[in-house]
Amino acid sequence: MKGVLKSLGATANAFVRRPVTRQYPEMHRDLPERDRAFPILLWDDDIDEPYCTGCHACERACPVECMTVLMKDNPNHESVGGDSRRRKIIDKFWIDYARCMRCNICVEVCNFEAIAMNNTWTGHEVSVYDRADLVMDLPQLLAQHRAGELDEWVADI
Amino acid sequence: MTQPPPVLENEFETEDIFVNMGPQHPSTHGVFRMVLTIDGELITDVTPYVGYMHRGAEKLCETMDYRQGIGYMDRTEYLANFNAELSYVMAVERLAELEVPERATWIRMILCELNRLSSHFMFLGAFGTDVGVFGTAFVYGFRNREVIQDLFEEITGDRLMFAYFRAGGLAWEVPDNFETRVREVLKDSREGLRELDGLMTQNEIFRARTEGVGVITAEDAIDWGTSGPTLRASGVPMDIRRDEPYLFYDQVDFDVITGDHGDVFDRFYGRIREASESIKIIEQCLERLEPGPIVPDRLPRMLRTPAGEVYTRTEAPRGEYGIYLVSKGGNRPHRLKIRSACLSNLQALRDMTIGGYVADAVVILGSLDIVLCEVDR
Amino acid sequence: MNVGLFGIENVNIWVDAVIRLQLIVILMTVVVMGLIYGERKIIGRFQRRLGPMRTGPFGILQSLADALKLVGKEDLRPRGADPWVFELAVYFVFVPVFMAFVAVPFAFDWNVRVLELGLFYVVAISSINIVGWVMAGWASDNRYAMLGALRAAAQGISYELPLILSLIAVSMVVSTDAGRGSLDLGVIVAEQGHIPYIVWQPLAFAIFYVAMLAELNRTPFDIPVGESEVVGGPFVEYSGIRWSMFFLAEYAGLFILSLVGAAVFLGGWAWPLGEEVGPVWQLLLTAGKALLLIFSVFWVRVTMPRMRIDQLMGFSWKVLLPMSFALILVNGLILVYDWPDVVLLASNVVGLIALYLIIDRGITRRRVRPPARAGAATTA
Ligand code: SF4
Ligand code: SF4
Numbered sequence: 001m002k003g004v005l006k007s008l009g010a011t012a013n014a015f016v017r018r019p020v021t022r023q024y025p026e027m028h029r030d031l032p033e034r035d036r037a038f039p040i041l042l043w044d045d046d047i048d049e050p051y052c053t054g055c056h057a058c059e060r061a062c063p064v065e066c067m068t069v070l071m072k073d074n075p076n077h078e079s080v081g082g083d084s085r086r087r088k089i090i091d092k093f094w095i096d097y098a099r100c101m102r103c104n105i106c107v108e109v110c111n112f113e114a115i116a117m118n119n120t121w122t123g124h125e126v127s128v129y130d131r132a133d134l135v136m137d138l139p140q141l142l143a144q145h146r147a148g149e150l151d152e153w154v155a156d157i
Numbered sequence: 158m159t160q161p162p163p164v165l166e167n168e169f170e171t172e173d174i175f176v177n178m179g180p181q182h183p184s185t186h187g188v189f190r191m192v193l194t195i196d197g198e199l200i201t202d203v204t205p206y207v208g209y210m211h212r213g214a215e216k217l218c219e220t221m222d223y224r225q226g227i228g229y230m231d232r233t234e235y236l237a238n239f240n241a242e243l244s245y246v247m248a249v250e251r252l253a254e255l256e257v258p259e260r261a262t263w264i265r266m267i268l269c270e271l272n273r274l275s276s277h278f279m280f281l282g283a284f285g286t287d288v289g290v291f292g293t294a295f296v297y298g299f300r301n302r303e304v305i306q307d308l309f310e311e312i313t314g315d316r317l318m319f320a321y322f323r324a325g326g327l328a329w330e331v332p333d334n335f336e337t338r339v340r341e342v343l344k345d346s347r348e349g350l351r352e353l354d355g356l357m358t359q360n361e362i363f364r365a366r367t368e369g370v371g372v373i374t375a376e377d378a379i380d381w382g383t384s385g386p387t388l389r390a391s392g393v394p395m396d397i398r399r400d401e402p403y404l405f406y407d408q409v410d411f412d413v414i415t416g417d418h419g420d421v422f423d424r425f426y427g428r429i430r431e432a433s434e435s436i437k438i439i440e441q442c443l444e445r446l447e448p449g450p451i452v453p454d455r456l457p458r459m460l461r462t463p464a465g466e467v468y469t470r471t472e473a474p475r476g477e478y479g480i481y482l483v484s485k486g487g488n489r490p491h492r493l494k495i496r497s498a499c500l501s502n503l504q505a506l507r508d509m510t511i512g513g514y515v516a517d518a519v520v521i522l523g524s525l526d527i528v529l530c531e532v533d534r
Numbered sequence: 535m536n537v538g539l540f541g542i543e544n545v546n547i548w549v550d551a552v553i554r555l556q557l558i559v560i561l562m563t564v565v566v567m568g569l570i571y572g573e574r575k576i577i578g579r580f581q582r583r584l585g586p587m588r589t590g591p592f593g594i595l596q597s598l599a600d601a602l603k604l605v606g607k608e609d610l611r612p613r614g615a616d617p618w619v620f621e622l623a624v625y626f627v628f629v630p631v632f633m634a635f636v637a638v639p640f641a642f643d644w645n646v647r648v649l650e651l652g653l654f655y656v657v658a659i660s661s662i663n664i665v666g667w668v669m670a671g672w673a674s675d676n677r678y679a680m681l682g683a684l685r686a687a688a689q690g691i692s693y694e695l696p697l698i699l700s701l702i703a704v705s706m707v708v709s710t711d712a713g714r715g716s717l718d719l720g721v722i723v724a725e726q727g728h729i730p731y732i733v734w735q736p737l738a739f740a741i742f743y744v745a746m747l748a749e750l751n752r753t754p755f756d757i758p759v760g761e762s763e764v765v766g767g768p769f770v771e772y773s774g775i776r777w778s779m780f781f782l783a784e785y786a787g788l789f790i791l792s793l794v795g796a797a798v799f800l801g802g803w804a805w806p807l808g809e810e811v812g813p814v815w816q817l818l819l820t821a822g823k824a825l826l827l828i829f830s831v832f833w834v835r836v837t838m839p840r841m842r843i844d845q846l847m848g849f850s851w852k853v854l855l856p857m858s859f860a861l862i863l864v865n866g867l868i869l870v871y872d873w874p875d876v877v878l879l880a881s882n883v884v885g886l887i888a889l890y891l892i893i894d895r896g897i898t899r900r901r902v903r904p905p906a907r908a909g910a911a912t913t914a
Contacts, residue, residue, distance in 0.1 A: 003359030010355040011837045021584040036314035063225035103228040103320045176677045184762035289840025296581040363839045418903040516842045
């Protein structure tokens with residue numbers, strides 16, 4: 001009997017304390033800066049082009065093969081009168097968010113720090129009605145960082 | 158064709174009935190299925206079926222290099238990811254003869270013990286639901302686990318699929334406020350343990366439901382190959398952390414919790430006490446934590462191992478999580494086998510359940526604390 | 535024959551009955567929706583959650599939304615089900631609960647009908663629903679449903695007895711003009727103007743409370759509907775409006791037993807304000823006391839694990855039933871020899887202590903747990 005009363009006491013104790021619920025869609029919890037949603041590409045504001053050179057390193061390292069990278073000659077390269085030092089640049093880039101397992105490997109292997117894990121709520125809230133909509137193309141991948149809505153976190157080892 | 162009804166002779170004849178529990182049942186902890194043969198409320202036979210969650214994780218890992226495999230370890234044991242990752246990276250490290258820096262080892266230990274804590278919280282909650290506490294234990298357990306999960310997210314960036322350990326060390330440095338945050342979490346966890354303990358342990362109804370139920374003797378437990386809290390509840394003080402120390406477990410001081418009766422209650426209470434032991438271990442680790450590198454000086458970009466084979470095991474919250482790794486050289490395993498604690502523990506289910514009541518089956522299954530992803534891989 | 539209704543004289547007795555019953559049904563539907571909302575909110579607080587928050591301010595409209603959703607859902611019937619029994623089972627659960635309201639006194643002179651055997655009527659009619667449960671479980675062609683139904687039958691019958699006996703024990707000691715003893719709920723309530731019967735008969739109240747939890751299939755006695763074992767029990771195959779009617783009946787049952795408990799033990803509308811304060815206060819009193827009981831039921835629900843069927847049956851037949859028989863016997867002796875009321879109290883307190891000791895020593899300390907390993911300690 002004593003134990004039963006003790007149990008009742010435990011719940012009563014919880015009853016008088018404040019609920020811990022966060023009402024999600026209205027109230028977003030602050031995400032830690034390291035939060036990993038999905039990988040996105042970064043935008044080089046100085047030169048106004050993506051950092052990504054299309055080097056395929058991430059594509060090869062991805063465990064689930066959800067990336068597709070196509071490279072092209074940079075039309076903005078110094079040799080053709082542009083102001084970029086990137087000889088090659090990304091042409092087309094797809095990441096299938098439906099397959100991505102958010103392992104961070106693509107970020108680790110990239111030599112140009114051109115890709116980062118999205119650490120905003122936008123990166124988490126990607127529900128769609130059609131799986132095909134989860135295959136992100138280059139403009140979609142670049143959009144967020146280009147608009148300056150992302151403060152990417154870079155791991156320091 | 159339906160079967161003809163049994164012919165009633167002079168005496169009133171009865172028939173056992175089959176009840177299909179799972180794969181979609183609220184208390185089979187995933188897609189586990191057991192077919193109960195029951196005589197009234199008494200169980201006369203149990204046939205467990207596993208494999209609904211089989212994704213071929215072992216085979217998948219053979220197709221990818223050592224770093225890529227880490228993410229899959231997370232997905233086999235999703236309640237104790239750090240422990241699963243640890244077994245794997247330890248196997249790779251041993252094959253490649255990598256030296257892990259001290260700081261990385263201490264951090265690994267802290268994270269593994271925190272993971273044990275969070276896993277046990279999850280168990281306490283889920284077990285409460287199995288015994289029939291209307292969601293309360295579950296919510297309490299989850300809330301406490303959430304605090305730990307938040308910390309993990311701050312460190313690794315993900316709530317569940319951490320992919321944080323690397324062969325040789327860690328993926329990146331922990332945040333600056335790591336120590337204070339861990340201490341905060343420990344404080345909260347201690348409170349949470351007390352809360353769950355108060356809710357269940359002494360409750361007479363709870364004890365009546367768990368004591369003397371699902372008993373397995375020490376000999377049987379060993380025969381079935383159980384490990385972890387399930388084995389220790391039967392009075393066998395086997396704990397890989399102490400018997401075959403990995404990381405720096407030989408440098409910290411902790412008790413191996415054993416039970417006397419091998420019943421559901423011992424398995425439950427053993428976990429509560431084990432969780433407090435984990436808190437003790439973490440505190441000792443925090444004392445020893447010193448700045449330093451977290452990866453070896455020379456780590457190749459693409460890790461290659463010499464040919465060979467190795468078996469590493471760690472004490473995961475559910476028991477021995479082992480990785481058997483065969484390499485023929487190169488950057489990926491030739492063969493990988495996961496020794497799943499849950500699968501072995503689950504073997505003992507039949508022995509424990511027969512002769513009990515239907516309600517007991519649920520409680521016993523809950524007390525084994527299975528993770529179906531790990532059972533089926 | 536004509537009667538008066540709300541101050542209108544000369545209403546045909548049938549018209550009157552229909553109007554009153556309609557009022558009850560509407561009232562009950564509203565009350566049940568409120569109860570469901572309240573339960574979810576209260577349980578939420580117990581679990582440090584908020585409960586429903588989305589529909590309407592603070593989720594007030596949640597029950598309404600649920601009801602609408604349930605009504606709009608498809609009414610499924612498994613192919614192997616027995617069509618008539620399956621469909622009729624609902625009414626066997628649903629109708630008796632509402633019929634039971636006929637005799638419940640909400641305030642002085644406020645009830646559908648004054649029945650001299652009111653208490654008897656209420657418990658008799660509210661035990662019919664077991665038939666409905668068994669019908670539902672049997673007809674569903676589902677093993678879980680059948681297990682649940684048989685559990686429900688066993689449990690319902692076992693706990694019916696202590697429930698009734700504990701109520702009878704109280705009704706024996708009610709003093710009326712014609713001597714002692716009355717089954718008229720109105721009289722029982724009116725008698726408690728000064729001291730409610732919970733003071734004189736705490737043991738009866740304890741038995742009643744436990745049996746009430748069991749009758750309502752509430753934790754720790756929610757074996758027939760145990761979610762983690764039989765997945766909702768007899769109702770596992772029901773959907774849509776039929777399921778919602780079961781649900782409605784369940785909560786209506788909770789309300790009615792709480793009302794009966796409030797009337798018989800807590801003094802209903804009478805204590806502590808007496809007969810003259812008018813129906814508003816009396817209604818509030820009745821509702822408040824019933825809600826207090828309901829709150830405690832919710833509280834127990836979030837706290838207690840579920841008992842096992844053998845423990846449950848053992849508790850009823852080995853503990854509660856003998857206790858309630860003893861209670862009746864003692865009460866009878868007291869009445870026959872005209873001992874003062876204090877003896878009532880004394881005997882009950884002795885009984886309560888005995889009950890406590892039986893639970894504590896007899897039930898919880900008697901389990902033997904053999905060691906799992908030769909040579910290990912045998913202690914608990
Ligand atoms: S994101 Fe980095 S690794 Fe991937 S193609 Fe671009 S530059 Fe190469
Ligand atoms: S996070 Fe991992 S799975 Fe996702 S795209 Fe990058 S490498 Fe592939």
